[in-house]
Amino acid sequence: MFPDFTTPADWLPWVFASLMGFSILIYVVLDGFDLGVGILFPLADDAQKDRMIGSIGPFWDANETWLVLAVGLLLVAFPAAHGLILTTLYLPVFVMLIGLILRGVAFEFRAKAQAHQKARWNTAFFLGSLMTALSQGFMLGLYIMGLEVTAATLAFAAVTAVFLAVGYSFIGATWLISKTEEALQKKSVRWARESLWGVILGMGAVSLATPLVSDRIFGKWFTWPELLWLLPLPLLSGALIVALWVMLRRLPLPGDRKSWAPFVTATTLFALAYIGLAYSFYPYVVPEQLTIYDAAAAPESLFIILIGALVVVPMIFGYTALAYLIFRGKATDLRYD
Amino acid sequence: MDTLILSRIQFGANISFHILFPTITIALGWVLFYFRLRFARTGDEVWMDAYRFWVKVFALSFAMGVVSGITMSFQFGTNWPGFMETVGNIAGPLLAYEVLTAFFLEAVFIGIMLFGFSRVPGWLHILATFLVAFGTTMSAFWIIVLNSWMHTPQGFEMIDGVAHATDWWAVIFNPSMPYRFAHMLMASGLTVAFLIAGLSAFRWLLGDRKRDVRRTLKFGAGLAALLIPVQIYLGDLHGLNTLEYQPQKVAAMEGNWETGPNIPLLLFALPDEEARENRFEIGIPNGASIILRHHIDGVVPGLNDFMAEDGTALHPPVATVFWSFRIMVGTGLAMLALSWGAVFLMWRRRHLAPGRGLAPEGLPKLVLWAFVPMAFSGWLATLAGWYTTEIGRQPWLVQGVMTTAEAVADVPAPMVLGTLLTYLAVYAALIIAYIGVLFYLARKAAGGGDIDPAVPSSGEAQVRALTPGE
Numbered sequence: 001m002f003p004d005f006t007t008p009a010d011w012l013p014w015v016f017a018s019l020m021g022f023s024i025l026i027y028v029v030l031d032g033f034d035l036g037v038g039i040l041f042p043l044a045d046d047a048q049k050d051r052m053i054g055s056i057g058p059f060w061d062a063n064e065t066w067l068v069l070a071v072g073l074l075l076v077a078f079p080a081a082h083g084l085i086l087t088t089l090y091l092p093v094f095v096m097l098i099g100l101i102l103r104g105v106a107f108e109f110r111a112k113a114q115a116h117q118k119a120r121w122n123t124a125f126f127l128g129s130l131m132t133a134l135s136q137g138f139m140l141g142l143y144i145m146g147l148e149v150t151a152a153t154l155a156f157a158a159v160t161a162v163f164l165a166v167g168y169s170f171i172g173a174t175w176l177i178s179k180t181e182e183a184l185q186k187k188s189v190r191w192a193r194e195s196l197w198g199v200i201l202g203m204g205a206v207s208l209a210t211p212l213v214s215d216r217i218f219g220k221w222f223t224w225p226e227l228l229w230l231l232p233l234p235l236l237s238g239a240l241i242v243a244l245w246v247m248l249r250r251l252p253l254p255g256d257r258k259s260w261a262p263f264v265t266a267t268t269l270f271a272l273a274y275i276g277l278a279y280s281f282y283p284y285v286v287p288e289q290l291t292i293y294d295a296a297a298a299p300e301s302l303f304i305i306l307i308g309a310l311v312v313v314p315m316i317f318g319y320t321a322l323a324y325l326i327f328r329g330k331a332t333d334l335r336y337d
Numbered sequence: 338m339d340t341l342i343l344s345r346i347q348f349g350a351n352i353s354f355h356i357l358f359p360t361i362t363i364a365l366g367w368v369l370f371y372f373r374l375r376f377a378r379t380g381d382e383v384w385m386d387a388y389r390f391w392v393k394v395f396a397l398s399f400a401m402g403v404v405s406g407i408t409m410s411f412q413f414g415t416n417w418p419g420f421m422e423t424v425g426n427i428a429g430p431l432l433a434y435e436v437l438t439a440f441f442l443e444a445v446f447i448g449i450m451l452f453g454f455s456r457v458p459g460w461l462h463i464l465a466t467f468l469v470a471f472g473t474t475m476s477a478f479w480i481i482v483l484n485s486w487m488h489t490p491q492g493f494e495m496i497d498g499v500a501h502a503t504d505w506w507a508v509i510f511n512p513s514m515p516y517r518f519a520h521m522l523m524a525s526g527l528t529v530a531f532l533i534a535g536l537s538a539f540r541w542l543l544g545d546r547k548r549d550v551r552r553t554l555k556f557g558a559g560l561a562a563l564l565i566p567v568q569i570y571l572g573d574l575h576g577l578n579t580l581e582y583q584p585q586k587v588a589a590m591e592g593n594w595e596t597g598p599n600i601p602l603l604l605f606a607l608p609d610e611e612a613r614e615n616r617f618e619i620g621i622p623n624g625a626s627i628i629l630r631h632h633i634d635g636v637v638p639g640l641n642d643f644m645a646e647d648g649t650a651l652h653p654p655v656a657t658v659f660w661s662f663r664i665m666v667g668t669g670l671a672m673l674a675l676s677w678g679a680v681f682l683m684w685r686r687r688h689l690a691p692g693r694g695l696a697p698e699g700l701p702k703l704v705l706w707a708f709v710p711m712a713f714s715g716w717l718a719t720l721a722g723w724y725t726t727e728i729g730r731q732p733w734l735v736q737g738v739m740t741t742a743e744a745v746a747d748v749p750a751p752m753v754l755g756t757l758l759t760y761l762a763v764y765a766a767l768i769i770a771y772i773g774v775l776f777y778l779a780r781k782a783a784g785g786g787d788i789d790p791a792v793p794s795s796g797e798a799q800v801r802a803l804t805p806g807e
Contacts, residue, residue, distance in 0.1 A: 058448030061403060065436070065444045071410055072436045075421055076429025083418025087746045090415050094756045097408045098763060104404035105767060108397045113774050298501050301426040305433045312437040316445075323445050326456055336389055337454055 012303065013296035016077035017285065019309065020070055025274045027066035029171065029267050034060045036172020038103055038129025039165060040191055041122065048184045049122060053107065055179040055331035060107065062320060064100070074285075077302060081285040081295035088147045089139050096135035103128030111334070130165060137164025144210055144277075146287040159205060166198025171270065174262035177251060179331040185252050185259070192262060193248045199266075200241060203273050207234070210280050214288060217280045233276050240269045341745045343753040344416045347760065349727075351408050353720055354764045358402030360719050363477050363522065364529035365395050366470030368560075373466045377459060386549035387556075390782055391533070394775060396451055401771060403444070408760075416753070419744030424500045424735055427493055427508055428483055435479035443472030474522070481521055485514035487735045488726070489582045500738065512582055516575040517726075523568040524722065527672060528715025530564060533557030534679075535712020536779045538705045541697060545783035555683065555695045558708075561676035569669060573628070579726075580629055583736065584638035585651065586729035589658040591625045596639035600625040608655040613641065653731040661728065665721035668714050675711055679704055713772075 003014040034056040044052060075082045086093060102124045110121035141157030142149070173192035177185055211218040221230060244265050252259060283291045296302065369392055376384035410432075413421060421428060449457060449465040457465070492507025493500045502508055534557025540550045580587045592608050592615050593600050602624020606615035626635035643652035679700060686699025734741040 058452050061400075061447060062441065062444040064403070064407065065440045068407055068410055068440055069436050071414070072432055075410070075413055076425065076433045079421035079425035079429065082414045082421055083746070086411060086414030087418060087748055090746075090748055090752060091756075093411050093415055094759075097411060098759065100407055101404040101763060101767075104400050105397075105770075108400045109770060109774065112393060112397060112778060113770070114777055297429055298426045298499075301430050301502060304502075304505060305430045308430075308434055308437055312441075316437070316441045319442075319445050323448050326449060326453055334452055336392060336451060 008299040008303065010293070012299050012306070013077070013292040015306065016073060016296070016302055017282070017292040020073040020077065021278050023066050023070040023073060025271060027063070027070055028274065029270055030059070030063035030066060032168045032270065033171045033175035033263070034063055035129045035133050036168035036170065037176060038125055038172075039133060039169045040172055040176070041126040041129070043191065044184065044187065048187070050333050051180060051184055051331055052176065053110075054334045055176060057107065057334045058323060058327045062323065064104070076305060077297055078285050078292060078295040079297055081290050084286050084290065085147065088149070089142065092135040092138045092142070096132050096139075099128045099131030099135060101128070103132065133165040133168045134161040137161035140164060143287065144206060145213055156209060160202065163198050163202030163205065166195050167202050170195040170199050171263070171266045174266045178260045178263050181256070181330055189248060189251045196241070196244060196248065199269070203237065206273070207276070210277070216288070220280060230279070233272055237269060237272050240265055240272070244269070338750065338754070340748055340750045340753055341742055343750055343757060344745050345741065347753060347757040348412055348416060350757065350760055350764065351405065351412060353723075354768075355402065355405035355409060356719060356723060357716050358398045358405065359473065359477065360525050360528045360715060361398040361532065362395060362402055363473045364525040365391060365398065366466075366473050368529055368533070369395060370466045370470045373463055377463060383548040383552055386547070387553050390549065390778070391553075392451065393778055396447070397771065397774060399447060401767065416746050416748065417744045418746050419739070420734060423498065423739050423744070427486060427500050427502055431479055431483040431486070435476055439472045439476035439479065443469050443476065446472065477521060478518060481518045482509050482511075482514055485517045486511050488730055489513040490735055490738055495738070513578050516571070516578045520568070520571050520575050523564055523571055524715065524719045526564045527561060527568055528719060530557050530561035531672065531708070531715050532712050534561060535708045535710075536775060538708035539776065539779050540783040542702070542705050542709070543780065543783040550783070551697055554697045558676055558679045558683070559695070561672060562680045565669065565673045565676055569673070572669070577629065580638070583729065585640065585643040586653060586658065586726070587629065588638045588640045588643070589653050589655045589729060590662040590725060591637060592655060592659045593625065593637050594640050596636060596642050598626060598634040598636050599623050600637040602628060606659065608659050610650070610655055651732065653729045658725055658729045661721045661724035665718050665725060668718035668721065671711070672714055672718070675704070675707055679708070
C-alpha cells in the first residue's frame, strides 16, 4: 500500500496519485453539489431558481477548477495514462465538455441577456448540468469495467451514469437545505429524501461490480486480515445512510437547527465510497493495464511540480476557506453592488 | 479528410474560440482595478458606474474563457496524446504551475470581486479585483512560456525519444518568450481599449450622455492611441526574434521564395506552392530587406531553403501565413489611424466639453460609427497574429523536436468530424449570444437613468455606493 520513501522514482508517483485522487474527491463533492443544484433546477419556480443560483454563484468557478487540477495532474504526472484514458473516453469526455460549456455560460447569460431569453438559458443550465453528471457517471462506470468497451460494460456505464446524476442531485439538495429557507428548504429536504435511493443503489452497484470484474480486486477485498480493517468502510457507510434517512424525515427543525448536517454527512459518505474505490484500484491508474509507477513522468519534473504544490495548495485552501466564510449563511439573490 | 487535419481544425477552432475571452479578461481585469482604485481615491461615483458596467462584461467573458479553457485541457489527451508523451516532462510542470498559481486565484477571488462589494471591507474588494487581474496575467504568463518553448525550445535533452528538462530557467526564459508575452499583453490591452471605446461610442450614438460613458469613451480611445505605437514596436522586435530562430516562418510571412538581398515588401500576392512563386505581386522595392535587416541589401531567407531532399516542404503553408500576417498588420494600421484621429479630434475641439480634457462632442458621427465595428478589431488582429505564428510553426508541433502528425491520437476520423461540427455549432451560437448581450447591456445602460446628473459630492457618492440594494 505504501511506497519506498527512500527512492524518488518510487514515492513521487505515489504522492502524485494521492494528490490527484484528492483533487478528484474534492471535485466530486464541490462540483457535485453545484451540478446537483443544476439538475434540480426545473423542479423549482422562478424566484427559487434565482435563489438556487445565488447559493452556488460565488463558488462554482472555483469548484470546477478542481477538475482542471485533477485532469492536469493526470496529464502532467501520468502522461502515458492520460492519453490512453482520454482517447478511450473520447465521446463521454466530449459530452461532458459541451455540458460544462453550456452550464458555465448559462450562469452569466441568464442574468444578463434580455428577460425573454432567461427561460432558454435556464434550460441550458439544466441540460448542461445533467449532461455533465451523466457523462461523468458513464466514465466512472467504464473505468470500473477496466475501460473495456462491450455491450455489457456500456450497459453498466449507463446505469452508473444515472446513479451519479441522482447522487449529485442528492448532495445538491443537501447543500440547498443548509443554504436556503422556508418553502425552498422544505422542497430541498423532499428532494434529498427522494434521491437518497440513487445513492444507495449506486454505491451498491459499484460495490458489487468492482470485485466481480477483477480477480485482483476480489482478492484485495476478501482476504484475511485485510477484510478486517476494510470492514469499517461498509459499516460506517451503512450507518451514515441510516443517519441521513432519519434526519431527512425530521428536517427542517425549528430555528434551522442542524440544517448543515445532511451536507456534511453526505460529503463524508461520498468520501468513504471514494476511498473504497481508490483502495481497489491502487496501484493501477489504467485498470489492470498501467500502474502509477509505469505511467509516471520523470522524477525531476514531478519534483519541481511538488515544490510548487506544497507552497501553493495550502494557500488555495486558505483563500477558498475565506470565500466560503464570506458567503456563509443563507443564500441571497446575487447582485454586483 | 483524415484524423490529423480534422484534429487540427478542431483544436484550432477551440483555441481560437478560447483566446477571444482571455484577450479581453487579461487587460479588462487591470482596467477594472484602475476604475476601482480611482473610485476609492476620489469617491466619484462615475468610476463605480464604469466599474459596474464593465464588470458585467468581465464576468461574462471570464465564464466563456473558463469553459473553453477546460475543453482544451482535455483535448490534449483526447486528440494529441503524443504531445504529452514526448514533451510532457516540460509541458507538464508549466501547465501545473498555471493551474496552481493562476486558475485557483482567479476562480476564487472572482466570486468576491463580483458579489462581495457589500459583504467585505473596501480594501478586500480592491484586493480581490487586483488578484483576479494578477491571476489572469499569471495564467497568460505560464501558457505563453509553454507556447514559446514550442517555438524556441531549449534547456532540455532527449532520452529515448522523451524530453527531459536540464535547465528550468532556460526552459522558462526561452528566446521568444519575452517578445511573445509582451506582444500578447499589448494585444489584450488594445482589444479591451477598442471594446471599451466601441461600446461607449455605441452608447453615445444612442444619445447616452451620462458621465461614465463620456469617461469610458475617452479612456478607451486614449488607451488605444497610447498602446498601438508600443504594440507596433513590440511586433517588430518579435518579428526580428522570429527571423533569428524560425526563418522559414518569416520567409512565409514575406512570401519570399529565394534567399537574397533587396527583397520587396509585398502588399499583395497570391503565393503558389505548386509553382513555388507568387502571382500578381505588388510590392515596395527593398521593403522587406529594410524592415528585417534595416538595410536595402539585407538578406532575407527564402522558402526554397526549407525543402527536404525528397521534395517535401519543411516550411509552413505559405498563403495562409502570408495573408494572416497581412490581416494582422492591416488591422493594426486601422487601429492606429482611428485612435490617433479620434484623440486628435477630441483634443482640437476640447472647448466643446463641459469639463476639462478631451471632448467626445468633437467626434463626427462617422468616427463614432467607425468605433462600433472596431470594438472587435482586437479579436481580428489577435486571431490573425496567432494564425501567423502557429501555422507558421508547421509542420512542427515543437520546433525541430516533434511534428504535429506525430502527436495526433488514433481516433476514427468520423468521430472527430462529428464532435468538431458540434463544437462549431455551439461556439457560433455562443459568439452570437455574447455579442448580442454586450450590445444589449450597452442599450440598457444608455436607456436607463437620467442624463448628465448633477455631480455628487464625494461624501454622497460613498454613501450611495455602499448602500446595498440600489
